[in-house]
Amino acid sequence: MTITANLYDDNATWVIKLDDKFDFGKVQEFRDAYQSLPEDVTTVEVDLGQTEYMDSSALGMLLNMQKSLSERSLAYKITHCRPQVARILTISRFDKKFDIS
């Protein structure tokens, strides 16, 4: 698996961790990563610390995740972005829908 999804120590944060590429090849895997979200989860964190390459389908995947989970009130975070990745997210104004750090 190139994407890992785990419950964080606090039992309330679901962390989805990508590898170096977050692009159209990850559509299925990324979708699977939030299919079985535990009840107690209040925050979904997408860790892009290892991610260097991104394309527009990644943005589609992020938006789709929010849409799919819209009936639950969840907070969304994108963390550990490299500057290049952060720039892509800012260009597409994703900072308005996600808490990016």
Place this chain on the structure above:
Amino acid sequence: MKILIIDDESLNRFLLLHMLEEEGYTDCYEAKNGQEGIQLAQEVQPDLVLLDVMMPGMDGFAVAPVLKEMAGDNYLPVIFITSLDDKESLARCLEVGGDDFVAKPFDKLILAAKIRAHDRIRQLTSKIEQQNQSLRYFQQSVDREHAIVEHIFNNAIVNKELVTDFFDFSLSPAAVFNGDVFLCESSPAGGLYFLVGDFTGHGLASAIGVLPVSRTFRFLARKGYSAGEIAAQLNTTLGSLLPPDMFCAAAVIEVDASGCRFNIWNGGLPSLLLKSSTNLSMYKVVSRHMALGILESDEFDAECEIIEGEPGDQLLVYTDGLMEVMDEHGKMADEEGVMSWFSSPETITAAFLFERAAEYRADSIQADDTTIVIFSCQSLEVLKEDFATNELPYSIHLTLQGRELNNPHIISSLMEMINSQPGMTLVRSDLYTILSEMFNNALEHGVLKLSSDLKSTPDGFHQYYQRRDTLLANLTEGEIAFKILFKPSESALDITISDSGDGFDVSALDEDCLTACYGRGICFLRELCESVRFSDNGSTLSVRLSMAK
């Protein structure tokens, strides 16, 4: 055994000769005065001298020191044969360099026993001299080998000043060779990498591992590998080289161009400390891995920790030599000790920490190699100048048809080709996004004729990519052509991509990247590129990526 008899009385000489012959010493020489004795000694190089004290001309007291002088470092026993029996004269025999004396008339038994005793001493001395000689030879060859190794080390572990300028560091080996290592190198993606390592033990045996570490680190750093990948490769290299009981505790740290973001792999080093310059709080990056060179490649965990600081914050990396100092009661300073030294409000220097450790251990000697490296968060933009782009233009043309388009490695191959050119890694993230958007646009809409309308719902989005896979797997016709040109005079990379499709209505593109569920790719291109231009009714797309820093 050669024995020289120096006596002016022939009767004495005759008696001595006779006695020696009886004892089995047949290689004997006679001299009838001091002068002659010295001359003969020079010729025959005796192993023992029987010397009369009272002689006309040079007496025994004068001859002995000359003989001793001639023998140099070799032990030449000189036994005085004397009729003098006052204590002063006997004492004088020994003072002038004699080794023993026998009273005249001499006793055969005593003299023979003394000759044997001095022969033993002589043999022992010559054995020691031989051993000393081989020791001297050994010492010389070791010195020479050390000089050569030192030379190689000095050449292998050169850190560029451009990069070391960003560090405050102190390297204090406990022996001539350092089993600790500090390496730093600029990153092709901007920013830098550094490594602090500590091999088992100290001295030459542990320092030897520094060579492959330095090579591998530099090679991978210049290529822009991640900290985790570098650690994994070092682990493999050391695993195959080092004996099982030797390994290297190390931290590999990647600092991005902002100089504030760290990607850290720590295997066996004391916790790294990031100290905030504003509130002095400290964050610990504890070792989460085993040292390098222990685990097999498939057991190795390249997981890194990412931390972020603010400009002016200090990141401290040190080897255990700093914290394992003992005070007079045998109490170790430990990580707590180092933390308390590091916690003072002022900006801490490596020299300051080393002094604290020296104070702590008071009079006892430094027992282990000690390395202290401090990085202060600051912009590393200037390091980008370390990577010049190609001075000559180049171009890459690639035309893919039908089945060839269903290859998952098209973008990565192109990336590899372009990134193999100097200076291109600086823009690799942007380049990947650009190539990926252009190619997917040409493939999905031009060749596969997929409509983005489908992507407006989550399920549709998913179906879209399923359709894409199915169509692609059965694709037999269609064509996509890349033309990539690097123009050094304009510091620009021009990328053109054409597809065999029908094109589309360029004017219908949505301008808003957030609300639109598609067309976001074009937004990216507009932001990342200096220019974006459609032609041939939308089936050709040309962009320019500026390389100007």
